Amino acid sequence: MSTEISVDGIYRHFGAHTVLDNVNLAVRPGELLALLGPSGSGKTTLLRLIAGLDNPDQGAIRFDQYNAIGRKPKERGVGFVFQHYALFRHMTVFENIAFSLRIRRAKKPEVQARVEELLKLIQLDTLADRYPAQLSGGQRQRVALARALATQPRVLLLDEPFGALDAVVRRDLRRWLRRLHEEMAITTLFVTHDQEEAFDLADRVVIMNGGRICQQGTPIEIYQTPSNAFVHEFLGESNKIPAFARDGVVQAQAGFALGRAAAEGELTAYIRPHYIVPATNPDGAWKIARIAATGAQARITVTFGDTVLESAMTADAMLAAGLQPDQNADIAITGGMLFDAQGNNPVKLLPTLATRALERVV
Amino acid sequence: MAAKNILIAAALAFMTLFLVLPLIVVFSEALAAGVGTYFTALVDPNVAAAIGLTLLIAAIAVPSNLIFGIFASWCIAKFDFVGRNLLITLIDLPFSISPVIAGLLEVLLFGLNGLLGGWLSDHNIQIIFALPGMVLATIFVTFPFVAREVIPLAQEQGNDEEEAAVTLGANGLQIFFRISLPKLRWGLLYGVLLCNARAMGEFGAVSVVSGKIFGQTDTLSLAVESLYTSYEIQAAFAVASLLALLALVTLVLKAALEWRHRDELFATRRKKAA
Numbered sequence: 001m002s003t004e005i006s007v008d009g010i011y012r013h014f015g016a017h018t019v020l021d022n023v024n025l026a027v028r029p030g031e032l033l034a035l036l037g038p039s040g041s042g043k044t045t046l047l048r049l050i051a052g053l054d055n056p057d058q059g060a061i062r063f064d065q066y067n068a069i070g071r072k073p074k075e076r077g078v079g080f081v082f083q084h085y086a087l088f089r090h091m092t093v094f095e096n097i098a099f100s101l102r103i104r105r106a107k108k109p110e111v112q113a114r115v116e117e118l119l120k121l122i123q124l125d126t127l128a129d130r131y132p133a134q135l136s137g138g139q140r141q142r143v144a145l146a147r148a149l150a151t152q153p154r155v156l157l158l159d160e161p162f163g164a165l166d167a168v169v170r171r172d173l174r175r176w177l178r179r180l181h182e183e184m185a186i187t188t189l190f191v192t193h194d195q196e197e198a199f200d201l202a203d204r205v206v207i208m209n210g211g212r213i214c215q216q217g218t219p220i221e222i223y224q225t226p227s228n229a230f231v232h233e234f235l236g237e238s239n240k241i242p243a244f245a246r247d248g249v250v251q252a253q254a255g256f257a258l259g260r261a262a263a264e265g266e267l268t269a270y271i272r273p274h275y276i277v278p279a280t281n282p283d284g285a286w287k288i289a290r291i292a293a294t295g296a297q298a299r300i301t302v303t304f305g306d307t308v309l310e311s312a313m314t315a316d317a318m319l320a321a322g323l324q325p326d327q328n329a330d331i332a333i334t335g336g337m338l339f340d341a342q343g344n345n346p347v348k349l350l351p352t353l354a355t356r357a358l359e360r361v362v
Numbered sequence: 363m364a365a366k367n368i369l370i371a372a373a374l375a376f377m378t379l380f381l382v383l384p385l386i387v388v389f390s391e392a393l394a395a396g397v398g399t400y401f402t403a404l405v406d407p408n409v410a411a412a413i414g415l416t417l418l419i420a421a422i423a424v425p426s427n428l429i430f431g432i433f434a435s436w437c438i439a440k441f442d443f444v445g446r447n448l449l450i451t452l453i454d455l456p457f458s459i460s461p462v463i464a465g466l467l468e469v470l471l472f473g474l475n476g477l478l479g480g481w482l483s484d485h486n487i488q489i490i491f492a493l494p495g496m497v498l499a500t501i502f503v504t505f506p507f508v509a510r511e512v513i514p515l516a517q518e519q520g521n522d523e524e525e526a527a528v529t530l531g532a533n534g535l536q537i538f539f540r541i542s543l544p545k546l547r548w549g550l551l552y553g554v555l556l557c558n559a560r561a562m563g564e565f566g567a568v569s570v571v572s573g574k575i576f577g578q579t580d581t582l583s584l585a586v587e588s589l590y591t592s593y594e595i596q597a598a599f600a601v602a603s604l605l606a607l608l609a610l611v612t613l614v615l616k617a618a619l620e621w622r623h624r625d626e627l628f629a630t631r632r633k634k635a636a
Contacts, residue, residue, distance in 0.1 A: 074531035086522035090544045100530035
């Protein structure tokens with residue numbers, strides 16, 4: 001059966017610096033969970049604590065109700081994949097994978113069979129006699145994974161597993177890991193700073209910042225209802241517009257309408273580029289400053305006085321709309337989020353129909 | 363192209379003059395009076411005793427420095443402690459001090475009128491003009507060879523593989539013998555070969571503390587000098603040829619090991635470059 005992990009009230013200090021500040025987390029049995037955050041957010045430290053490579057200053061870590069604090073990684077039954085793989089450079093691929101079995105004094109035929117099975121799993125059975133330095137980055141990554149899986153751990157932990165790989169290899173390995181996880185149904189945590197990777201791969205995503213957990217949920221939950229401005233900004237580009245709301249109507253400080261919302265007073269609107277849809281209009285108050293088409297996507301920069309907004313749409317939609325640089329235009333704002341001055345109290349920005357720029361209201 | 367050829371020719375000429383010619387001279391002088399005389403010189407009981415003593419000193423000094431080198435590199439690479447940089451600097455001390463001074467220091471410390479001399483003679487322990495002094499002098503002089511090879515290697519390799527071994531269930535001893543030691547083995551091997559060559563060839567420091575009692579506290583390099591100064595030129599060169607042979611064997615051994623493990627060596631080197 002898959003293992004459940006619970007982390008309760010964890011603190012970890014390095015000198016005067018608090019790396020983990022009251023972290024609480026429940027990892028469900030068999031789920032694939034991403035720890036997502038910028039560097040220095042404490043996500044790797046948390047992973048190392050769960051692995052047993054480090055100990056918390058305060059708090060509890062349980063594996064299926066058993067207290068894991070003070071237990072070694074071996075006793076916890078974790079497999080760990082390091083960011084830079086940490087393969088044993090003086091051992092062949094075969095010996096790397098066999099290491100944990102030999103440590104446990106497994107019988108020779110048993111080792112042989114298990115390693116061969118894993119080599120097939122990672123599709124490297126022809127490279128068993130190579131040394132790590134003779135492999136590509138993606139191959140090393142897979143060897144590191146096979147090594148971690150050799151003793152059939154109950155929990156698999158991966159630290160920035162695809163960090164050092166190029167984009168294509170990264171995507172392939174991601175799909176492969178996802179399939180592997182589905183086959184094995186082993187509780188898996190991975191650390192990443194890449195939101196695309198986290199959202200693509202994980203069942204649930206935990207977002208960390210400054211040693212605390214900001215939000216956790218499924219990718220769609222987090223993307224649709226970010227709990228604060230940090231999460232919203234971290235998940236992708238957005239236009240940040242100072243605004244205020246009165247009687248349910250939200251207006252930019254610069255004097256154009258944004259939409260409707262159940263909010264009141266001064267706010268900041270965060271609007272993703274694809275929520276800004278420009279349309280040509282000779283009488284429009286906006287100007288199309290620049291169009292950059294990068295393959296399937298087009299980015300359109302629109303200006304209104306000093307306000308500069310970034311819009312994104314498919315290149316096809318851009319062509320169909322007949323958008324050209326230096327044209328006058330209108331914009332429609334089809335969605336967004338509002339946060340207060342501290343970046344909290346999220347409120348959804350609801351669209352009005354195609355919105356003409358209003359005159360400055362004061 | 364011309365510049366390249368000139369540089370290569372200069373390098374070869376330099377090497378011939380300073381490395382190859384002396385080697386040839388040693389062997390040709392040693393064999394000048396025939397092979398028979400050569401071997402007679404070597405089986406002389408005093409020379410045989412010198413060979414034995416040299417081997418004994420190296421057999422003690424090299425493992426001592428090997429163990430010290432491993433410990434020092436382990437400490438320096440794995441831990442950050444007060445005095446770490448001082449330790450790194452001190453390890454180089456024997457390289458920067460003249461061996462004769464090292465020998466003299468030992469006499470001042472352990473000699474009859476030295477700091478600890480009174481206590482030692484009260485307890486009937488003889489260090490100076492005896493084997494212990496010669497071993498200590500050799501250890502001092504060859505102290506940096508292993509450590510200097512291994513410390514940078516250990517620092518560069520870091521601690522990742524050891525941590526990986528922990529997650530795979532290895533205990534401290536298993537990590538040391540299966541991971542830490544093997545990944546340093548090439549550095550250790552070079553260090554030991556160099557250390558051994560120097561231990562057998564050391565002259566200055568050993569000369570000060572040995573007392574040069576022919577047949578008792580004479581090593582090979584000391585025997586070369588005493589034979590030479592007593593006009594036994596041919597015997598002197600015969601003994602010298604042994605030392606030269608040792609150097610050649612060391613080189614051949616190193617090359618052979620590199621060749622045998624070329625796959626692994628190539629692999630680890632490429633990783634270094636990457």
